[in-house]
Amino acid sequence: MKRNLIINFHVVNDAVWFESVILLLKAKYTLVHLSFFENSNNYEKGKGFCHISFDDGDQTFYTVAYPILKKHDVPATLFVSPKSAIRRENFWFQEVTGYDNNKMITILSRELSLPIKTIHEIPFFDIMLCLPLIRIQEIITFYQKETDTLPKHCQNMSLDEILEVEKSGLITVGAHTLNHPILKNENDEICHNEITGSIIELQKLLGHKVSYFAYPNGMPYLDFGEREINCLMNNNIIIAVSTEAKFISKHDNKLTLPRLGLSYGSMRFVELKLILGANWEKIKSLKSHSESKNRQKITSLLEKVRKNEMK
Ligand SMILES: [Zn+2]
Numbered sequence: 001m002k003r004n005l006i007i008n009f010h011v012v013n014d015a016v017w018f019e020s021v022i023l024l025l026k027a028k029y030t031l032v033h034l035s036f037f038e039n040s041n042n043y044e045k046g047k048g049f050c051h052i053s054f055d056d057g058d059q060t061f062y063t064v065a066y067p068i069l070k071k072h073d074v075p076a077t078l079f080v081s082p083k084s085a086i087r088r089e090n091f092w093f094q095e096v097t098g099y100d101n102n103k104m105i106t107i108l109s110r111e112l113s114l115p116i117k118t119i120h121e122i123p124f125f126d127i128m129l130c131l132p133l134i135r136i137q138e139i140i141t142f143y144q145k146e147t148d149t150l151p152k153h154c155q156n157m158s159l160d161e162i163l164e165v166e167k168s169g170l171i172t173v174g175a176h177t178l179n180h181p182i183l184k185n186e187n188d189e190i191c192h193n194e195i196t197g198s199i200i201e202l203q204k205l206l207g208h209k210v211s212y213f214a215y216p217n218g219m220p221y222l223d224f225g226e227r228e229i230n231c232l233m234n235n236n237i238i239i240a241v242s243t244e245a246k247f248i249s250k251h252d253n254k255l256t257l258p259r260l261g262l263s264y265g266s267m268r269f270v271e272l273k274l275i276l277g278a279n280w281e282k283i284k285s286l287k288s289h290s291e292s293k294n295r296q297k298i299t300s301l302l303e304k305v306r307k308n309e310m311k
Pocket of ligand 1: 215216
């Protein structure tokens with residue numbers, strides 16, 4: 001029996017690679033709009049159905065991926081922040097990409113009172129994933145001041161570009177919060193504003209209802225939980241997608257549909273990943289310093305610091 005799945009892309013720099021992936025997917029699956037997965041009865045038919053999605057609205061969607069999707073008539077969903085599109089600002093993780101690891105670890109250790117000996121082997125990015133957005137922005141400001149680093153040019157699509165691709169009828173636009181926080185790290189008010197604000201703003205810009213949402217970073221329990229799911233329900237979101245690498249089963253909650261991420265590799269590798277599905281993540285997590293282990297470690301260290309400060 002063929003499997004059903006949603007694929008997740010972020011940045012697509014290589015047009016040749018991307019077109020090969022699209023052709024591979026076209027050969028293996030029926031490529032459908034995301035609305036197809038609204039009704040579980042649709043995918044009990046035993047065929048393999050696949051939907052393609054893109055998070056963040058990176059420029060390369062417009063310049064590289066979109067022309068290829070159009071050429072092969074492949075529908076896709078693009079999850080964006082209305083704030084980034086209007087204000088032309090990068091998300092924090094785009095801003096810190098390429099930052100010097102040692103310098104970042106020094107700042108994080110100093111600002112969060114974390115012992116440098118314990119954190120120096122952890123990638124700074126994994127530590128940032130444990131912080132609320134306000135702390136993340138402070139750390140970025142420190143780095144920029146102390147290293148004379150200027151903010152980068154915005155690497156996300158403009159509103160005009162988003163409206164243009166949506167007009168094609170091939171691309172559906174979904175919400176992805178305003179500032180791409182790790183929702184689990186935020187208080188109730190910020191979580192609500194990030195989710196509801198992004199949906200309402202996007203609806204205004206697009207001129208119609210927004211029915212789909214992608215959780216930032218997207219790992220269930222680590223990045224979002226019941227609170228976020230309830231908030232999406234209150235906003236009448238029909239489908240929300242995570243980054244849990246699994247095939248779709250008819251029993252899945254529509255507000256936590258899994259997705260398999262693709263970003264690189266030969267077509268043999270991509271094909272293997274498509275076959276392995278959930279098992280791929282299991283193989284990856286055998287590596288001792290995986291992101292989730294690092295985050296657990298940092299979260300418990302931060303908790304200790306907080307308790308000491310309260311004494
Ligand atoms: Zn994202």
